[in-house]
Amino acid sequence: MAHPVDVHVGKRIRHRRWLVGMTQQQLAEQVGIKFQQIQKYETGTNRVSASRLWDIAEALDVAVGFFFAGLEEDGGDGDTANIFPSDLIGxxxxxxxxxxxxxxxxxxxxxxxxxxxxxxxxx
Missing domain, CATH: 1.20.5 (Single alpha-helices involved in coiled-coils or other helix-helix interfaces)
Structure with a gap:
């Protein structure tokens, strides 16, 4: 069973890749791996190592912290974030x-x- 953090990071990779208009193959080539590995990262099936996440962040032109954004949210802080769907990026x-x-x-x-x-x- 995939760890929730790995699933979250994978979703953030997939959505950032989609947002910049990059295919799994293109990202894989920039990072130096096969596109099947990108698929596994994006589903949370495989955990992304720190150095690989660094390479992916560089290829997608974001800071490494981007992939962890939203993990600490529990929705109970009473701010206006509650008006958005729970998976806005999805x-x-x-x-x-x-x-x-x-x-x-x-x-x-x-x-x-x-x-x-x-x-x-x-x-």
Missing amino acids: DKEALDLVRSYYAIPEHQRKRLFELARCLSDVA
Whole structure:
């Protein structure tokens, strides 16, 4: 049975890879392993070593800590994070929205962000 931390790290690898538009094969090539190993990491079947996680973080252009974000959350701290689905990063629609958002030129993106903030304030 996979350890919950390994499953969480694997999900974060998969979603970051998807967000940057990289295939398992491309990530595997950058890290120097076979794509089947990436599959096993992403499902939590295999545990990612510290040095391999470092290489994956470098290939995906994130800090190593990115893969552990959200582990300490128990949802009981009373903040606004409770309005989001428990696996927001696992929501394909949310990830697609983020990917599309970052494809917009920066000056237009800022205006879109301001519009979204205004709409959420009145909702």
